[in-house]
Amino acid sequence: MPTPIGDGAARRRGLRTHIVALVAAALIPAFAVGAIAVAAAVDSYGRAFEDRLEDTAAALASAMGSEIETHLAALGALATARELDGGASVGAAADLAGFHGRARPVADGLGTRMFLIGRDGRQALHTDFPPGEAPPIRASPIVDRVFETGRYGVTDLMVGRVTGRTLALVYVPVVRGGQAVSALGSVLESERLSDLLARQGFRDGVYATLIDGQGRIVARSADRDRYVGQRVRDWMAEGVAAAPSGALRGDNLMGERITTAFRRVPQTPGWAVAVAAPDRAYRAGLWRPLAALAFGGVAALAVALAVAVPIGRRVLRPVDWLTRKAEGVAASGGAVEIVPEGPPVRVREFERLRAAVVQAHLTLRERAAAVAAGEARLRAVVDTAADAIVVVDGGGTIRSFNRGAEAVFGYGADEAVGRDVSLFVGGEHAGRHGGYVAAYRRTGVRKAVGHLRDMEGRRKDGSSVPLDISLAEWRDAEGKQFFTAIMRDVSERKAAEARRALLAREVDHRAKNALAVVQSVLRLTPRDEPGAAAFAAAVEARVAALARVHSLLAEGGWAGADLRAVAERELAPYTAAPRRRGAPAPGPLVSLDGPPVPLAPAAAQPIAVV
Incomplete structure (x- = not known):
């Protein structure tokens, strides 16, 4: 009696080992690629982190600019008032009293204070004081530049002489006869600007800072009482002065390492908004995806190894069964018939062939069942679709007409199937359809297939209906050409x-x-x-x-x-150009x-x- 070749137990152990080695060989490159992907993801996360900071800085710079523009617009409108035609002189007191009544509501609406500065640099009017009682405070030196240039000006951070609060001033010239006769100003309170920054709702230690041209903090979204008025670090001041926008890294005033994105405020030269995030916020956002990736990798390895062992047993079991069948056939002298259920066989190769045939039969049967199920699903979709779906062969004969088409055109499927497609094509499209088909057959150029087009359809009662139509071309197993038209009634849209x-x-x-x-x-x-x-x-x-x-x-x-x-x-x-009598029409100037x-x-x- 023939004896089995080799030790089955040793073979099982070897096969299991090979499967584990195969899994490891497949996973190690995957882990290497994963490590590269993680490194790329970390780099991409860093860039995205800076991009978010820069976007936030740009949005806040725009908000600061809008606040300044609001003040400039209000001051510019008030600067045209007739009460200021006499300037800020003492003789114009009556006019200034009238202007005070005009300016006070505007200042209250903006939540600020307004004042008028004469050519001598003295304050002639203040909305917080009755007319004629404004403190005779000399204006900021920037007013001289406003008078010289005739353009608006914004001061850097300063301390108010009346209120003692930190603020900045906006000046607009009052121009009469082409010359600045006085200057109208308003107050940008640091507290209000800090509130605008804080509305962003920063978390995880992220904060925003408004910096003036001297590198001092004008407003801050957090800890404003502690830091407003202080100078920023030199590395930040130098970076802001060197470019209109960008990202910087360094230590803040608390000594904490931060990443800062800044954007200049275009309305105020030298001013910039900086959004800073501490490294701990960056690491906190990065740690979660990295931990998830690491856990997923370890879990994938454990699952792969756990799956490899039973797979080895499952692969080894048929081999043992086939070996036993072959041994049984050999021992029986070929008296045992091999059947799909697994009884002993005479010839192992025939069993493999029969198993392959049976498997092919099962596969084809499963595929046929899947195709039938797919056709049933497609038929259910077509029958229940609200849109008209019509299948036409290459000759223009209707082969399928769904319920949606019956509702749109008024024909029953039994009336439409077998007739020419011109049955429901109305208007100018009825004469063009044949030309479209002939041109496509002659040139192969698809002018209508694959595109959404407008079409006028014709109902059974002769009325027209506007349609959106989309055509798709396909061929059956015999190579016959068909077109599927999906049409939607767009009467309500039109x-x-x-x-x-x-x-x-x-x-x-x-x-x-x-x-x-x-x-x-x-x-x-x-x-x-x-x-x-x-x-x-x-x-x-x-x-x-x-x-x-x-x-x-x-x-x-x-x-x-x-x-x-x-x-x-x-x-x-x-x-x-003027046209002369008898001359040709001239061209445009x-x-x-x-x-x-x-x-x-x-x-x-x-x-x-x-």
């Missing part, structure tokens, strides 16, 4: 678009009527006073410009306009060139009145 267009036209009409009334009022304004006629003409021109750009926006559905179109529309009344620049409606209207 009606909504028409209503919106009508509303836009009505709004445009009413706006133009309002602008026309404004122009009429301007024309009726008395023009006896000096400059009144020029002022009325200028305002009337701006109203006309606003009307033109309003028409342009209305034509585009208030979705915005291109800068070139706005410029052409606004320059048209001034760029047309001005030509525009440049890339397209889209403008939002909120931006197009201000540009039109420039």
